[in-house]
Amino acid sequence: MATFDFLEIRHLHIDYDNLDQELLNEVIREEPSFQWCISCGCCTATCSAGNHTTFNIRRISLILRRGEVEGLEEELKKCMLCGKCTLVCPRDIQLRNVVMNIKKIILKKKTA
Amino acid sequence: MIRDPNFQYPFLIGTIFLFAYLIIRVILWYIKLSKYDKLRFIHFWKTKSVWAAIRDSVADGLLHLSIFKKNPLLGYMHMSLAFGWFLLIVMGHLEVIADRHSLNFPFYYAVFYRYYQPHPDFAGAKVFGAVMDFLLLIILSGVALAIIKRIRKQIFGMKRTTRLKTFDKIALASLWLIFPLRLLAESLSAAYYHNGSFMSNTLGEWFIQNVRVSAIYDLSWWLYSCSLGFFFIALPFSRYMHIPTEIVFIFLRHAGIMPKKYWNSYAQIQMYSCSRCGICLDACQLYEAGVSNVQSVYFLQFIRNNENVDKSLFGCIICGRCQEACPVHINLNDLRTALRIKASKPLTFSYEYTQKALQQKAGIIYFAGCMTHLTPQIKFSMRRIFDFLGDNVWFMDKDKSICCGAPLMLAGQYDSASQLIQKNTELIMASGAKTLILSCPICYKAFREDYVLPGISIKFHAVYLNEMIRQGRLPKINLGFKTIYHDPCALGRGSKIYDQPRYVIDSYSQRIRLKKEKAEALCCGAGLGAINLPIEAKNKVTFEAMSYFARFKPNALITACPLCKKTFARDRRIPVLDIAELTARAIDEYVNEQKKTVRETRLIES
Numbered sequence: 001m002a003t004f005d006f007l008e009i010r011h012l013h014i015d016y017d018n019l020d021q022e023l024l025n026e027v028i029r030e031e032p033s034f035q036w037c038i039s040c041g042c043c044t045a046t047c048s049a050g051n052h053t054t055f056n057i058r059r060i061s062l063i064l065r066r067g068e069v070e071g072l073e074e075e076l077k078k079c080m081l082c083g084k085c086t087l088v089c090p091r092d093i094q095l096r097n098v099v100m101n102i103k104k105i106i107l108k109k110k111t112a
Numbered sequence: 113m114i115r116d117p118n119f120q121y122p123f124l125i126g127t128i129f130l131f132a133y134l135i136i137r138v139i140l141w142y143i144k145l146s147k148y149d150k151l152r153f154i155h156f157w158k159t160k161s162v163w164a165a166i167r168d169s170v171a172d173g174l175l176h177l178s179i180f181k182k183n184p185l186l187g188y189m190h191m192s193l194a195f196g197w198f199l200l201i202v203m204g205h206l207e208v209i210a211d212r213h214s215l216n217f218p219f220y221y222a223v224f225y226r227y228y229q230p231h232p233d234f235a236g237a238k239v240f241g242a243v244m245d246f247l248l249l250i251i252l253s254g255v256a257l258a259i260i261k262r263i264r265k266q267i268f269g270m271k272r273t274t275r276l277k278t279f280d281k282i283a284l285a286s287l288w289l290i291f292p293l294r295l296l297a298e299s300l301s302a303a304y305y306h307n308g309s310f311m312s313n314t315l316g317e318w319f320i321q322n323v324r325v326s327a328i329y330d331l332s333w334w335l336y337s338c339s340l341g342f343f344f345i346a347l348p349f350s351r352y353m354h355i356p357t358e359i360v361f362i363f364l365r366h367a368g369i370m371p372k373k374y375w376n377s378y379a380q381i382q383m384y385s386c387s388r389c390g391i392c393l394d395a396c397q398l399y400e401a402g403v404s405n406v407q408s409v410y411f412l413q414f415i416r417n418n419e420n421v422d423k424s425l426f427g428c429i430i431c432g433r434c435q436e437a438c439p440v441h442i443n444l445n446d447l448r449t450a451l452r453i454k455a456s457k458p459l460t461f462s463y464e465y466t467q468k469a470l471q472q473k474a475g476i477i478y479f480a481g482c483m484t485h486l487t488p489q490i491k492f493s494m495r496r497i498f499d500f501l502g503d504n505v506w507f508m509d510k511d512k513s514i515c516c517g518a519p520l521m522l523a524g525q526y527d528s529a530s531q532l533i534q535k536n537t538e539l540i541m542a543s544g545a546k547t548l549i550l551s552c553p554i555c556y557k558a559f560r561e562d563y564v565l566p567g568i569s570i571k572f573h574a575v576y577l578n579e580m581i582r583q584g585r586l587p588k589i590n591l592g593f594k595t596i597y598h599d600p601c602a603l604g605r606g607s608k609i610y611d612q613p614r615y616v617i618d619s620y621s622q623r624i625r626l627k628k629e630k631a632e633a634l635c636c637g638a639g640l641g642a643i644n645l646p647i648e649a650k651n652k653v654t655f656e657a658m659s660y661f662a663r664f665k666p667n668a669l670i671t672a673c674p675l676c677k678k679t680f681a682r683d684r685r686i687p688v689l690d691i692a693e694l695t696a697r698a699i700d701e702y703v704n705e706q707k708k709t710v711r712e713t714r715l716i717e718s
Contacts, residue, residue, distance in 0.1 A: 033647060048482045048513050052465045077462040080515035080532065081523055082482040083640050087678055092647045100523060100643060103459040 020067035023105060027064070030101045036091040037061055043085035043095055049078045057085055057095065064102070073106050119330065120220045123337040126344030127220075133348050134356050141360070144377035149369045156367035165366035169359050174198055178439035182391060186268050189261065190389070192254030193287075194355075200247045207232075207240040223340070226298045226312075227333055230305040241309035248298075249311055251291050259288065272393040274409055277417065280388075283350035286343035293336040300329045351413075357384040358440060371446035373526060375454040382442045386412045392434035392444070397635055401652035403427065403645065408434045408444045415451065423644065425451060429653075430522060430641030432605035436631045445606075448641075449522065456524030463528075466514050466535045474506030477545045479536075479559075481552035482515055483674035490551055490674050493696035494573065500699050501585055506543060514539075518558035519640045533562055540565060549576050551692060553603035553673045554640060560607065572603065574613040574672045574691050581619050586695065587702040588619045593667035595621040595694075598657075598680070599633035600673030613672050613691055620698045624664050634660060636671075638679040658683040670694055 028034050044050055044058040055078040064072065076099060085095040145153065156162065171177045174195045180187025204222040209215060211234045221228055232241070261268055276284065295312065302308030302316030303325045319325055347353060361381050369378055392408045393399055399407065406427040414421045428448060435444040478498070484490050498505045514536055520529035540548060548565065550556045551573040559570050571579075580586040597617050603609050610630045617623050628634055637653030661669055662685045669686045671677050680688045689697075 031644070046486060048485070048515055049465075052468070052512055073460075077460055078465065079461065080463070080482075081461075081519045081525070082515045083519055084482050084486050087486060087638065087675075092651075094644070094647060096519075096523075097644050100459070104457070107457060107459060 014066050020069060021065075023069055023072075023102070024064050024067070026105050027098060027101050030105075031094055031097045033091070033093045034061075034098050037093055038091060040090060042088045042090060046084045046088045048082050048084060049080050053078055055079070057099075060102075061098075069106075072102065076103055119334045119337045120224060121337070122334075122341030123220055123223060123344075124341075126341030130344040130347060137348070138360060141377045141381055144380075145369070146372075146376065149364075149367075149378065152369055153364065153367045156363075161366045161368075165363045168362045168366065172362065172440065173355075173359050176439070178441075179389065179391070182437070182439065183268060183270070185257070186261075186270070186389070186391075189254050189257040189268075192250050193258070196247055196251040196254060200244065200251065203240070203243055203247060207244065210234055210236060210240065224333065224337070226301040226307060230301065230307055232307055238309070241307070241312075245309040245311040248291060248295060252295065255288055255291055270390065270394060272390060272399065274388045274390045274393070274413075277350075277413070279346055279349040280351050283343055283346040283352050286339045286346060287352070289339040290336070290343060293332065293339050297332040297336045300325050300332050304329070351386070351388045353384050354387040354440070357381055358387070361385040361440070361442075365441070371443045371450065373450055373453055373521075375450045379447055379450055382447055383412050383415060385440050385442055387440060388413065389439065391437050391439060395433045395437035397431070397433065397637070397653045397656065398427075398429070398645075398649060400656055401637075401649040403649045406645075408438070408442075408448075411448070411451075421451075421455065425455060426524075426643040427645045428641055429601075429635055429637065429639035429645065429650075431601040431635035431639055433601075433632070433635065436605055449524075452522070452524035453526045454524075458527050459525060461520070461525065461528035461531065463514075463531050463535065466512075466532075468512070470512065471539055471542055472506045472508075474504060474543050474545050476503055476505045476547045476549060477508050477540060477543060478505050478549045478551075479508045479516075479555060480513065481509070481550065481555040481674075482513060483552045483554065483678070485509075485513055487674040487677050487690070490677070490690045490692050493690065493692040494549075494551055496696040496699060497577070497586075497692065500703075501580065505549070506545070508539065508543075516552075516555040516558045517562065518554045521558065521562065522641045523643055529562070533558075537563055537565065540568065547571060549573055551674065551690070553600045553607065554675065557602045557606045572607070572609060572612075572672070574603075574616055575609065577616045577691065577695050578612040581616060587698060589698045589702050589705075590622075591620050591694070591698055591701060593621050594624055594665075595668050595670045596624050596626065596661050596664055596666040596686075597629070598636070598661070598669055598671040598676060599630060600671060600676050601633075601635050601639055603672055604633055605631055613670075616691055616695065617670050620694050621668075621670075624666055626661075626664065628660065636673075636676040636679040638675055640675070654679050654683060658685055661686060668694075 039058055039062060041058045044056050047055065047057055049055040050057070055075065060072065060075060079099050081096060081099065083096045086093070089095060142150070176187050176190040176194060179190050204225060208217055208222045208225055211229060211232055265272065295315070298308055298312045299315035299319055302312040303320040306313060306316070308316060364378060364381060371379060386409060388409050390409060396407045405424045411421060411424040414424055425448065430445050430448060432445050435442070438444060478494060480491050495507070515532055516536065517529035517532040520532065545568060548559065548568050548570045550559060550570070553572065556570065556572045559565070577586065581588060595617055597614055599610065614623065634657040635653060636657060637650045642650065658680060666686060669680060669688045670691055671680065671688060672691045674690065677688050677690050
C-alpha cells in the first residue's frame with residue numbers, strides 16, 4: 001500500500017506555486033466581468049460550435065484559470081463568435097469579448 | 113490718409129493655399145477610387161442624376177434643409193452662415209461688375225470693395241449697398257446663434273454639443289470673427305465716405321462721434337483680411353473641411369458609388385463630410401446610458417486625428433440610429449464595419465468541422481440561425497406555420513447550426529466570416545431551393561448583403577407571412593389584445609422592412625402606434641455590433657427602451673428578432689412575442705374554432 005500515492009501521477013497536478021496567470025490577468029483587465037465566472041456551463045450548453053465538435057468554452061475558462069495556455073489557441077479557432085454564450089450567461093459575462101481578447105493577446109505574444 | 117494696399121495678402125495667401133490643397137485632395141481621392149467606381153463616375157455625367165446631385169448640393173450644402181427639418185433653429189444657424197455667405201460673395205461680385213461694367217478685376221477686389229471704391233455712384237449702388245448690409249446682418253444673426261449654442265445648447269433643443277480640437281478652435285474663432293470684423297471695417301469706411309447702407313452708415317456715424325476713426329481704419333481692414341486668411345488655412349485641418357467635401361460626397365453618392373467592406377477613398381470622403389453638427393449625439397441611446405466616446409461624431413474625429421479608436425470603434429451596437437439622424441446622409445454603419453475590418457488583425461478561425469453538416473433537396477429552405485435556436489418558441493412556431501401551410505420545407509440548421517457570419521463580420525474578422533459564408537452558400541446551392549426563409553434579421557441582412565445566391569429569393573419570415581396572409585393561405589383573426597411592434601435594427605433601419613411586419617400584426621391584434629418607430633425605433637441594447645461595451649450600458653439601454661414601451665400599457669410587445677426577444681424578455685414588465693409566435697397562436701385559435709363549428713354542426717344534425 002505504500003506505493004498508493006496521488007502525488008505520483010505528475011501530469012494531473014496543478015502546481016499553484018508555478019501558475020502562469022499572465023494571460024488570465026490580461027483578459028480580466030480587458031473584460032473585468034470574466035472574474036465573475038462560476039463555471040456553470042450554460043455557455044457550453046448553448047454553444048453553436050459545441051454542437052458540431054467537442055469545443056467547450058467552460059473548459060477553456062477553466063484551463064485558462066489553471067494557467068494551461070498550450071492548446072488554447074487551436075481550440076479557440078472553432079468559435080463562430082455568434083454571441084449566444086454572452087446572452088445566456090447568468091453572471092452577465094461578455095464571453096464574446098473574452099474570446100476575442102484571448103485570441104488577440106495570444107496573437108500579440110506570438111508576433112512580439 | 114495713406115492708402116495701404118498690402119492688407120489683401122493674408123486673404124490671398126489663405127485662398128491660394130486652400131484652393132491648391134483642395135484640388136490636390138480631390139485628384140488624390142479620384143485616383144484612389146476603384147476602377148468600376150471611376151467608370152460609374154464618368155458615366156454619371158451623362159445621366160440625369162447630375163441634376164439631382166446639383167439640387168442636393170444646394171439643398172444640403174447651402175440651404176441645409178435636412179438640418180432644418182430636424183431642428184429649425186439649428187437649421188437657420190447653418191443656413192444663415194452657409195447660404196448667407198454664398199450670397200454675399202455672389203452679390204459682392206455682381207456689385208463690382210455693375211460698377212465697372214467689366215469682368216476684368218482681381219478676385220479679391222469684391223471682398224474689399226468698400227475699401228477700393230469709397231464713392232460708388234453707379235445706378236443701383238444704393239440697392240446693392242442695402243442688400244449687402246442685409247446679408248451681413250443675416251450672417252451675423254447666425255454667428256450670434258452659434259455663440260449662444262456654445263453657451264446654452266438647451267435653447268436649440270439639443271442635449272449635447274460636440275467637443276472641439278485645437279485646429280477646430282482656431283477655425284471656429286476666425287469664422288466667428290470674420291463677419292463682425294467685416295462689419296467694423298465697412299462701418300469705418302462708411303464713417304469716412306458715407307458709402308454704406310442702413311447698418312454700416314448708422315454704425316459709422318456712431319464711430320465718428322466716439323472713436324478716432326483714422327487710427328483704426330487700416331487696422332480694421334488688416335484684421336478682416338487676416339481672419340479670412342486664418343480661416344482658409346485652418347479649414348483643411350478642421351471640421352470645416354466638410355464644406356468642400358460634402359459637395360464631392362453628394363456627387364459621388366448620386367453617381368451610385370456604394371460603401372464597401374474595405375476602407376477606400378469613398379469612405380475617407382464620407383469621413384471628411386462629417387460637419388460635427390452633433391445631431392447624432394442626441395440620437396444615440398448609449399449617451400443616456402453613460403457611454404460618451406463611441407458616438408459617430410467622436411469616432412470619426414478620432415480616426416481623422418489618428419488617435420486610438422479601439423474603445424470607440426468596438427463599443428458601439430451599430431443600431432443605425434445615428435445614420436438615420438445624420439443630415440449629411442453618411443453611411444455610418446458601413447463606415448464603422450469597414451473600419452473594424454481595417455483595424456483588426458486577422459485572428460485565425462477554422463471551421464473544418466462544418467463539413468459534416470447535412471445536405472438535402474428541397475423547394476423552400478428555412479434557416480433559423482443561432483439566435484432563433486436560443487429562443488426555441490420561434491422555431492416551433494415556424495414549424496407550426498409550415499405544417500399548417502403544408503409546404504415542403506427543409507429546416508436547414510435543425511441539428512447542426514452554422515452561423516451566418518454576421519457576428520464575425522461585425523467583429524472585423526472578414527476572412528473568417530467568408531469561410532462560414534462559403535459553407536452556407538454550398539449547402540444552399542446544392543439543395544436546389546428557390547426560396548430561403550429566415551427568422552433572424554441579423555442573418556437576413558447578412559444573406560442579402562454578403563452572400564451571392566443566384567436564383568434564390570431571400571425572404572424574411574415576416575415578409576413571407578405577410579404574403580401568405582394576402583394570398584389567403586393564413587387566416588385573419590383578431591386575438592383581442594393590444595400590441596406594440598418593435599422594429600429590430602437590422603430589419604428596419606438595416607433592411608428597410610417596416611410595413612410587412614405591421615400588416616401581419618394588424619391582422620391579429622390591435623397595434624398601438626408609437627412616436628419612436630420605424631426609422632426612429634429604439635434599439636434593444638444587445639446588438640451583436642457591441643464587442644467591448646460594458647454590460648451595465650447594455651442593460652441600461654434595454655431598461656430605457658422597455659420603460660418607453662411600458663408607458664403605452666400593451667398586452668404584448670411584438671418583435672421580429674430573436675435577439676430583441678431574448679433581451680426584452682429579461683425585463684418582465686411586458687410579455688414579448690415574436691411575430692411568428694403571434695401567427696402560430698392565431699393559427700391555433702383558428703383551428704380550434706373550426707373544430708368547434710364542426711362539432712356544433714354535428715350536434716345540430718344529430
